[in-house]
Amino acid sequence: MAGTLEYLRWRGDLSFKERPFNSVDVSLFASIIYLPVDKSAKGHTLSEVAEKLRVLPSFQVQMKDLAGDQVLLLPKSPRLGKVKILNWTNRLEKDPYPLQFTAATFRLTDNKIIIVYRGTDSSLIGWNEDMNMNYMPKVYGQDVAAEFPHDKIYLAGHSKGGNYAEYALSVAEPDLQDRIIKAFSFDGPGFFHQVWKAPGFVRALPKMKTYLPEASIIGTMLDHPEHVLIVKSTAPMVQQHDPRRWSVGRDSFVLAEGLTSGARSLRHFFIDFNHSIPEKQRGELWDALFQAFDELNITDIFQITAHKLLGTVRFSRVIMSLEPETRRYVLHMFGEIINALRGNISLPFSESDFALYPKSNDSNKAPIFFEFYDKTVPSLLPEEIKQRFLAEKENERKKLK
Numbered sequence: 001m002a003g004t005l006e007y008l009r010w011r012g013d014l015s016f017k018e019r020p021f022n023s024v025d026v027s028l029f030a031s032i033i034y035l036p037v038d039k040s041a042k043g044h045t046l047s048e049v050a051e052k053l054r055v056l057p058s059f060q061v062q063m064k065d066l067a068g069d070q071v072l073l074l075p076k077s078p079r080l081g082k083v084k085i086l087n088w089t090n091r092l093e094k095d096p097y098p099l100q101f102t103a104a105t106f107r108l109t110d111n112k113i114i115i116v117y118r119g120t121d122s123s124l125i126g127w128n129e130d131m132n133m134n135y136m137p138k139v140y141g142q143d144v145a146a147e148f149p150h151d152k153i154y155l156a157g158h159s160k161g162g163n164y165a166e167y168a169l170s171v172a173e174p175d176l177q178d179r180i181i182k183a184f185s186f187d188g189p190g191f192f193h194q195v196w197k198a199p200g201f202v203r204a205l206p207k208m209k210t211y212l213p214e215a216s217i218i219g220t221m222l223d224h225p226e227h228v229l230i231v232k233s234t235a236p237m238v239q240q241h242d243p244r245r246w247s248v249g250r251d252s253f254v255l256a257e258g259l260t261s262g263a264r265s266l267r268h269f270f271i272d273f274n275h276s277i278p279e280k281q282r283g284e285l286w287d288a289l290f291q292a293f294d295e296l297n298i299t300d301i302f303q304i305t306a307h308k309l310l311g312t313v314r315f316s317r318v319i320m321s322l323e324p325e326t327r328r329y330v331l332h333m334f335g336e337i338i339n340a341l342r343g344n345i346s347l348p349f350s351e352s353d354f355a356l357y358p359k360s361n362d363s364n365k366a367p368i369f370f371e372f373y374d375k376t377v378p379s380l381l382p383e384e385i386k387q388r389f390l391a392e393k394e395n396e397r398k399k400l401k
Contacts, residue, residue: 004028005069007248012077016109019079021154022251023211026114026184027243028080030158031070033104033118041088046106047081050074066244083107086148089140103140103164105148112181113151115144115168119159119188141168145176155183158243159218162188166208166226170201177204185210186243190222213240214256220267232256237263 002010007024016025032046036059041049050071053059062068074081086105102118145153155165162185169183177200188210195201208226212219215237231253235245237260247254259267320327 002248003246004031004244004248005066005073007251008070008073008077008080011251012073012079012081014079016079019251021108021112023184023209023253024248024251025080026154026156027158027186027211027246027253028070029106029114029116030156030161030184030186031066031242031244032074032080033102033116033157033161035067035071037085037088037104038090039088041085041104044085045081046083046085047075049085050081066242070244086113087144101140105144108154111151112154113144113148114154114156115141115165117155117157117161117164117168119157119161141172142176145172145179151179153180155180156186157184157188158186159188159241162186162210163191166204166210167191167195169207170195170198170204172200172204174203177207180207183208185226187212187216187219187241189218190224192222196223196225211243211246211253212259213243213246214258214263215240215260216263217241217266220259220263221270229253230256230258 004024004027008028011019035049035053037049037053053071054063059068059071063071084107086107088104089102091101104116106114106116108114141155155169157163157165165183166185166188169177169180172180183204185208190210191201205226210219210224210226210228211231212224212228213231213233213235215233217237218241232247232255233240233245234247235242239245
């Protein structure tokens, strides 16, 4: 089935006046933000930047993948090629805390702009920041809004960048929230309940929209109280994290029936992990793991994943350098993830504790998932589903007697 790059070929010659700006366009911006561009792009169009990248020696290896296809298409696609870059910011720092942050602002029309946040790159600084969930988009969003005070604003991002977009909306002052049209997240990991229960987040919820692929991995990590749509993809499970591999029909994504059994079982593991290990201990676990990476001079995730044998040796060294208690938690965590992916793909949900796990396309009809396994958090399931779930648990208790 066709994807977003095919959409760019079909619709690339049509302006936003001819065919309105839509979610597929937004996802393309969420992919463009990964291109190796810096602040010198300010004032240039995407077409001009793409032409520069196309002949750049350091970019030639990417000309053979989806990023290369995108770069080749942009100059031939006035719809996005004529879009002007208003700002491009890159920050990669280790001190005083790990930070990998990239964001850019684009001019869509005379009175509309879009701010796009990049997700995690391959640097381990970026991965470490993911795990600590240090949110940094607030200042960038406020600065852009102050620079363009008369514009309506879209926010968008992929993966961690999607979290940034929705978080930036949630922490904006009410007058700025009112200027924001929508915040889009593409396979973002979601939020802990401490974040989405905040008054600003609750106020901003109607303007949030999240798209997850049907076999999502990253998108199952945390909670999604916002409007969520599940999208079809024919790519393997791991590759579905890239929105360019999602199915598109005309001007929109093709919706799936719901999350696959593999994605739902993985979500079950993440809920268990998030609530079985105390928050402080989780933080210490990730700090120790990334400190070990640093001491062994592993700075890029490709040092672990690019070559299977060498990657295994490097990762084993990292694991063995940890304290025994931390090592036990890390091995447990990765073991559970592997088991969820391998053993539960065909899990018989009708016989499981989470048989009533919501599978809806649309969180306006039923929540995709909340923390209803955690008895310390009030359930937000619709009452009918909640009662059925409790009745099932009571029947199981009686059987055990």
